[in-house]
Amino acid sequence: MSNDTTASANNFLHAIIDEDLASGKHQEVVTRFPPEPNGFLHIGHAHSICVNFGLAMKYQGRCNLRFDDTNPEKESQEFIDAIQEDVKWLGFDWAGDVRYSSDYFDTLYDYAIYLIKAGNAYVCDLNAEQAKEYRGNLKQPGKNSPYRERSVEENLALFEKMRDGGFEEGACALRAKIDMSSPNMNMRDPIIYRIRKVPHHQTGDKWCIYPIYDFTHGQSDALEGITHSICTLEFEGHRPLYEWFIENLPVPSQPKQYEFSRLNINYTVTSKRKLKSLVDEGVVEGWDDPRMPTISGMRRRGYSAQALRNFSEMVGVNRAGGIVDMGMLEHAIRTDLNDNAPRAMCVMNAVKLSITNFDQAKAMDGVEMMTQPCHPNKPEMGERQLPFTETLYIDRADFTEDTTLSRKKFKRLVFGEYVRLRGGYVIKAEEVVKDEQGTITEIKASLVPGTVGETPPEGVKPRGVIHWVSATLAQKATVRIYERLFDHEAPDFGGRDYMAHLTDNSLHALEGCWVEPSLANTTPEQSFQFEREGYFVADRYEYGEGRLVFNKTISLVESKSKK
Numbered sequence: 001m002s003n004d005t006t007a008s009a010n011n012f013l014h015a016i017i018d019e020d021l022a023s024g025k026h027q028e029v030v031t032r033f034p035p036e037p038n039g040f041l042h043i044g045h046a047h048s049i050c051v052n053f054g055l056a057m058k059y060q061g062r063c064n065l066r067f068d069d070t071n072p073e074k075e076s077q078e079f080i081d082a083i084q085e086d087v088k089w090l091g092f093d094w095a096g097d098v099r100y101s102s103d104y105f106d107t108l109y110d111y112a113i114y115l116i117k118a119g120n121a122y123v124c125d126l127n128a129e130q131a132k133e134y135r136g137n138l139k140q141p142g143k144n145s146p147y148r149e150r151s152v153e154e155n156l157a158l159f160e161k162m163r164d165g166g167f168e169e170g171a172c173a174l175r176a177k178i179d180m181s182s183p184n185m186n187m188r189d190p191i192i193y194r195i196r197k198v199p200h201h202q203t204g205d206k207w208c209i210y211p212i213y214d215f216t217h218g219q220s221d222a223l224e225g226i227t228h229s230i231c232t233l234e235f236e237g238h239r240p241l242y243e244w245f246i247e248n249l250p251v252p253s254q255p256k257q258y259e260f261s262r263l264n265i266n267y268t269v270t271s272k273r274k275l276k277s278l279v280d281e282g283v284v285e286g287w288d289d290p291r292m293p294t295i296s297g298m299r300r301r302g303y304s305a306q307a308l309r310n311f312s313e314m315v316g317v318n319r320a321g322g323i324v325d326m327g328m329l330e331h332a333i334r335t336d337l338n339d340n341a342p343r344a345m346c347v348m349n350a351v352k353l354s355i356t357n358f359d360q361a362k363a364m365d366g367v368e369m370m371t372q373p374c375h376p377n378k379p380e381m382g383e384r385q386l387p388f389t390e391t392l393y394i395d396r397a398d399f400t401e402d403t404t405l406s407r408k409k410f411k412r413l414v415f416g417e418y419v420r421l422r423g424g425y426v427i428k429a430e431e432v433v434k435d436e437q438g439t440i441t442e443i444k445a446s447l448v449p450g451t452v453g454e455t456p457p458e459g460v461k462p463r464g465v466i467h468w469v470s471a472t473l474a475q476k477a478t479v480r481i482y483e484r485l486f487d488h489e490a491p492d493f494g495g496r497d498y499m500a501h502l503t504d505n506s507l508h509a510l511e512g513c514w515v516e517p518s519l520a521n522t523t524p525e526q527s528f529q530f531e532r533e534g535y536f537v538a539d540r541y542e543y544g545e546g547r548l549v550f551n552k553t554i555s556l557v558e559s560k561s562k563k
Ligand code: ATP
Pocket: 033, 034, 035, 036, 037, 043, 044, 045, 047, 048, 068, 230, 231, 232, 261, 262, 263, 264, 270, 271, 272, 273
């Protein structure tokens, strides 16, 4: 799937893995993708999925899908289902069953007891405010908790009482006993278990204490035999803690954590929490709204899985950080669609065009079939039939009565002049019909016989090529056009209020569009290039019998107005 040279050049993890395999440290590469099921996955997660599953594929190893489910109040089955669907759609398959950190709650509980017995953990009664004060800060070392020297027996009894629901939430917590003066704040006796009297989507009412992420993640890795635990750079400072747990617990394997830069893209936000607020406040219609940078939103927008995988490859894996330009994602999308999307015609702002000399067409029963390739460079994609009839629709923007416009400026139909209908005849505009308001209701034109697929005769100089459909046989469609959700390049940078930077009207639904007849028989999620208009996709849910809804994926060329 991947181009190996670029992939290696862009991925420092390959060097690490190559060495681990060469030295015999590992025989097999085992990675994992560990989402918390507290929202739908976004473009950043897509990158992480490609990195983790991509490594497993490259080295013929395995990649697990593990739900990191230690915060039951924010998690749900809806998110678990959506995440699995997204991973599969992106083209990856996890090794064995789906896993959950909560599968290991019993073992983690035993590990906590193990730490207590080894004198490496204690139950602390400091409340949140006190704990904060005792913790110190980056300049000042922390102070030992007055509960730090509790005996093993007392700690075991208190921890058991925590588990049995004998304390209120926040009354106490289990902490690892490490070093309150460590320059790394994560090592200052971090909490490893806290009381939360909420049911869990996987374990139900079994637990009222839950392990903290840091106490869960590395041990889950070890239990699954993960060799390379890849995460984003914000966990770099947690690595010593990750290693401390692995060293101080009787875990069955020795995973190592490696960090790389988070993917950040301009003009969007990549945080499940912020995306959730867009859904909850009705800014978008749902997590899979085509304006969302979620995997399901991008899918509905018409981005292909292949294009997203290509994008991930282009971004690469590094530790340098930075913000990726939206143009890079759009480039990957456009390149993929240019190669793969069949062509079709759609008239979005229709005006009637009648052929005055239709009797000169080679029509049978009022229709002359024009044959066009589905793709200009890919004959293997086949051909399509375009019915040419006496009345057509063209786009209003493709006609003008202004005969002073230069040929260079306006390569479309001008009153009294010629233009070619894509795949069809050269025609000449001869008469314009208007209503009382002066709006053009019909253009009358004559066709030049013998010009289908042929150079026009001397003196007939079409200004350009325009798209068209048969007014009698075209199908009515709704086309939805999307703007960027945010009008600011960095909508949430430095705590900026992203809600204040929403684009007004980021969705325009055009109801009266006309598509060529074959588009009534395509399938949801099929992409097209609507010639001269852009790339569009049949909506995953709303395209169907009797209702043809297409979403605009992206324009044909990068627009210059937007950076
Ligand atoms: P969010 O803030 O959106 O909830 P998260 O990192 O908390 O993101 P998780 O579900 O915990 O979300 O992430 C699962 C995996 O995806 C983690 O390994 C995380 O590092 C990775 N990940 C999340 N966001 C990005 C991103 N922007 N770029 C690369 N990897 C990411």
